[in-house]
Amino acid sequence: MHRKLLLAGAVVATATLLAGCSGGDPGSDEDVTITYSVWAGTQTPAMQAIADAFTEENPNITVELVELPWPQYWSTLQTGAQGGTAPDAFWMLAQQIKPYAEGGQLLDISDAIESEGVDLADYPQAVLDLYDQGDGAIYGLPKDFDTNAVWYNKALFDAAGVDYPSEDWTWEDFRETAKALTGDGVWGVAAPIDYQGGYYNTIFSAGGEVISSDGKTAEIDSPEAIEGIEFWTNLQADGSSPTLQQLSDTEAVTQFQQGKVAMYMSGAYWALQFYNDEAFRANVGVAPLPLGPAGRTTVSSGITNVGYANTEHPEEVAKFLLFASGERAAQIQAESGAVLPAFAGTSQTWMDAMPEFTDLQVFIDAIEYSVPLPVQGNAAEWQGLQTEFLTAAWNGETSAADAAKAYKAAIDEVLAAG
Amino acid sequence: MTSTVAAPVRRPRRRTGVLSRTDWAAFAFIAPATIGLATLYLWPFVSTFVLSFLDVPTFGPGTFTGADNYVDLLGDDGFWRAFGNSALYTGLVLLGVPIAIVLAALIQQISRGRGVYRVLFFLPVVTLPVAVGMVWRFLLNGDFGLVNYVLSLVGIEGQYWVADARFTIYAFAVVGIWMGLGINLIILGAGLQSIPVELYEASALDGAGRIRQFFSLTLPLLSPTIFFVIVLTVISALQMFDLVFIMLGSVNNTAIDGSKTIVYLFYEEAFVQFHRGPAAAIAVVLLIVIMIATAIQFRLQRKWVTYDT
Numbered sequence: 001m002h003r004k005l006l007l008a009g010a011v012v013a014t015a016t017l018l019a020g021c022s023g024g025d026p027g028s029d030e031d032v033t034i035t036y037s038v039w040a041g042t043q044t045p046a047m048q049a050i051a052d053a054f055t056e057e058n059p060n061i062t063v064e065l066v067e068l069p070w071p072q073y074w075s076t077l078q079t080g081a082q083g084g085t086a087p088d089a090f091w092m093l094a095q096q097i098k099p100y101a102e103g104g105q106l107l108d109i110s111d112a113i114e115s116e117g118v119d120l121a122d123y124p125q126a127v128l129d130l131y132d133q134g135d136g137a138i139y140g141l142p143k144d145f146d147t148n149a150v151w152y153n154k155a156l157f158d159a160a161g162v163d164y165p166s167e168d169w170t171w172e173d174f175r176e177t178a179k180a181l182t183g184d185g186v187w188g189v190a191a192p193i194d195y196q197g198g199y200y201n202t203i204f205s206a207g208g209e210v211i212s213s214d215g216k217t218a219e220i221d222s223p224e225a226i227e228g229i230e231f232w233t234n235l236q237a238d239g240s241s242p243t244l245q246q247l248s249d250t251e252a253v254t255q256f257q258q259g260k261v262a263m264y265m266s267g268a269y270w271a272l273q274f275y276n277d278e279a280f281r282a283n284v285g286v287a288p289l290p291l292g293p294a295g296r297t298t299v300s301s302g303i304t305n306v307g308y309a310n311t312e313h314p315e316e317v318a319k320f321l322l323f324a325s326g327e328r329a330a331q332i333q334a335e336s337g338a339v340l341p342a343f344a345g346t347s348q349t350w351m352d353a354m355p356e357f358t359d360l361q362v363f364i365d366a367i368e369y370s371v372p373l374p375v376q377g378n379a380a381e382w383q384g385l386q387t388e389f390l391t392a393a394w395n396g397e398t399s400a401a402d403a404a405k406a407y408k409a410a411i412d413e414v415l416a417a418g
Numbered sequence: 419m420t421s422t423v424a425a426p427v428r429r430p431r432r433r434t435g436v437l438s439r440t441d442w443a444a445f446a447f448i449a450p451a452t453i454g455l456a457t458l459y460l461w462p463f464v465s466t467f468v469l470s471f472l473d474v475p476t477f478g479p480g481t482f483t484g485a486d487n488y489v490d491l492l493g494d495d496g497f498w499r500a501f502g503n504s505a506l507y508t509g510l511v512l513l514g515v516p517i518a519i520v521l522a523a524l525i526q527q528i529s530r531g532r533g534v535y536r537v538l539f540f541l542p543v544v545t546l547p548v549a550v551g552m553v554w555r556f557l558l559n560g561d562f563g564l565v566n567y568v569l570s571l572v573g574i575e576g577q578y579w580v581a582d583a584r585f586t587i588y589a590f591a592v593v594g595i596w597m598g599l600g601i602n603l604i605i606l607g608a609g610l611q612s613i614p615v616e617l618y619e620a621s622a623l624d625g626a627g628r629i630r631q632f633f634s635l636t637l638p639l640l641s642p643t644i645f646f647v648i649v650l651t652v653i654s655a656l657q658m659f660d661l662v663f664i665m666l667g668s669v670n671n672t673a674i675d676g677s678k679t680i681v682y683l684f685y686e687e688a689f690v691q692f693h694r695g696p697a698a699a700i701a702v703v704l705l706i707v708i709m710i711a712t713a714i715q716f717r718l719q720r721k722w723v724t725y726d727t
Contacts, residue, residue: 249560384690
């Protein structure tokens with residue numbers, strides 16, 4: 001008798017609990033906490049501000065910011081997703097999204113986009129295309145984007161008596177400028193093996209492609225693409241850049257910031273770091289990419305906010321994702337200067353955040369000649385092979401053509417594996 | 419440490435039938451440890467073993483592919499390069515053992531302030547490997563590093579120790595020896611203290627000098643401890659990962675391809691490339707390598723380790 005009573009009690013209690021779980025309409029006042037994982041660095045304050053602003057608008061939803069260091073970000077995320085403990089919302093990169101999307105790990109927010117009336121035209125098409133998996137789903141919206149240009153150190157130009165780069169400088173000008181700036185323990189340029197900030201841009205500017213348009217084979221060994229690679233190997237051969245070993249010991253961006261290197265081709269994302277270095281700030285200039293044989297092209301990419309498919313609070317997460325990539329969040333990011341927001345019309349705020357940098361418009365103008373970063377197939381994998389195949393060309397031990405041919409074969413193998 | 423030959427354990431007479439009350443109590447007492455061991459060690463081990471025969475997508479269930487992962491692994495140049503690097507590193511780090519023996523013997527000779535030296539040598543052991551790796555990375559920097567500066571003072575041209583694959587393994591070994599010295603000193607010091615003083619007094623009466631005593635007395639009597647230290651050193655050296663990760667950590671270090679160790683390769687396969695099946699195969703191969711290396715050492719020890727005082 002006693003036992004039966006207990007059992008009955010348990011059944012009732014469970015039923016109540018279940019009812020509690022299933023009940024409640026979407027967006028009820030139930031207090032929920034969602035986690036938001038980022039590798040922020042300089043962006044941390046802006047991300048915290050966005051989380052706080054969201055809670056301000058939605059008092060029942062608390063966003064807990066979880067910052068992971070970049071070297072562990074992807075392994076932690078992957079392990080979390082496999083174990084069912086991934087964060088509810090997190091940053092995603094185009095070169096990483098494929099396995100997550102295919103594995104059903106990401107929350108499709110296309111319904112929320114429709115019901116909230118989000119206009120996709122407010123986001124750079126190149127970045128939206130990057131994340132399009134061709135499955136009809138939308139997993140997130142970009143929070144920022146980046147284009148590439150040439151950062152340069154005015155003080156080193158002055159010291160060497162070299163004119164600042166002009167708007168329409170060419171590859172030849174670039175190479176000569178780098179030579180002229182080299183000397184006295186200073187190098188004209190940093191020429192690392194850097195796909196996003198480096199040789200992809202010159203491959204496209206030479207009229208080449210990295211991956212064929214059908215995404216099935218690498219085109220990195222075409223004559224144009226090889227020309228784009230030679231842009232960099234020539235700089236190494238001229239001695240205008242620190243060697244790869246020196247760039248391995250001390251990263252290109254650090255050498256640039258230390259005044260060891262006069263020019264550094266890279267993205268807009270360094271702006272705040274350079275701006276915060278007060279001794280360095282006044283010396284920083286930005287020039288557009290030099291004109292190549294086929295004009296100039298920059299690869300463009302951006303971070304997207306995505307959600308975890310198995311989250312306990314899909315509606316709240318979708319709401320947060322739209323907010324974090326929306327206009328108010330973009331303004332917060334822009335004001336912090338940390339990154340160029342993706343949302344249309346907020347770039348002026350970003351530039352205003354760093355008034356002493358007068359050339360930042362270059363990065364925004366670059367949208368005109370931008371193409372999506374090549375991320376076909378398992379991009380993280382084939383991009384990871386670059387040093388194995390290209391180092392010899394950079395060191396002058398083999399020709400750019402031979403290195404490109406070997407690398408192409410390796411990329412093709414990865415692409416074929418799917 | 420000096421006599422590790424286990425005394426024969428007296429077994430309780432075997433009973434048949436149900437377990438007694440004391441047996442249950444015993445099981446209950448070891449249950450927490452057993453459950454912990456099973457879930458934290460045995461289960462991961464079994465699942466790693468199973469994984470090594472599967473082709474697993476990043477998410478979702480895998481498909482059985484037989485020994486494919488192993489065949490691919492053994493046919494991969496990168497694996498053999500990593501294997502060679504791990505073997506070289508292990509060989510180099512073993513050089514730290516004689517250094518530790520000599521230092522331990524010297525410290526033993528000191529009558530006052532022995533503790534100070536022990537602490538000094540032990541400090542690297544309790545320092546975070548990450549911090550150690552970072553500091554050494556700066557010290558070994560090709561252009562601005564202190565090591566190359568000191569070398570330049572004596573007219574030697576420095577190298578890019580942590581940015582040139584020809585030198586990286588040697589750089590790791592220097593740091594590895596330095597990090598492992600303290601723990602080896604402690605173990606060897608304990609071994610030294612268990613050698614009876616009378617033996618030294620007797621041998622001195624017989625006319626043996628310090629050097630003679632070291633080779634004829636200290637080394638043979640210390641041999642079980644030395645053996646123990648060597649086994650531990652080999653195992654941990656074959657598992658080395660942290661130094662590669664930290665000292666070559668930056669994404670654009672072009673020396674990384676020639677500097678991977680077996681465990682680094684495992685890390686890369688498992689957590690960068692998301693190839694869990696092949697990664698599991700690496701882990702299993704490493705286990706086998708360590709087992710063989712240890713078995714060989716146990717076989718060889720019969721020739722040089724003395725177990726009686």
